[in-house]
Amino acid sequence: MAEQLVPPGETPPVEGCIAEAHDERADGGMWEHPGIWLGLIVLGAVLIAALFIARTVAL
Secondary structure, eight states: OOOOOOOTTSOOOOTTOOOOOOOOOOOOGGGSOHHHHHHHHHHHHHHHHHHHHHHHHHO
16 A cells, blocks of 8 residues: 655654644744844944044044
């Protein structure tokens, strides 16, 4: 007898199993690599600080 195929994402029936299929953790999206965002924020802060320092020196 041929074994029935189970659709992707579903748990095959198992004798004695009472658990349901669990959802996989969603990917972090833009928060997957927070170091990139932190680097961009720090870079922006340094550029703004450099602007104020340049204006102060130019006086």
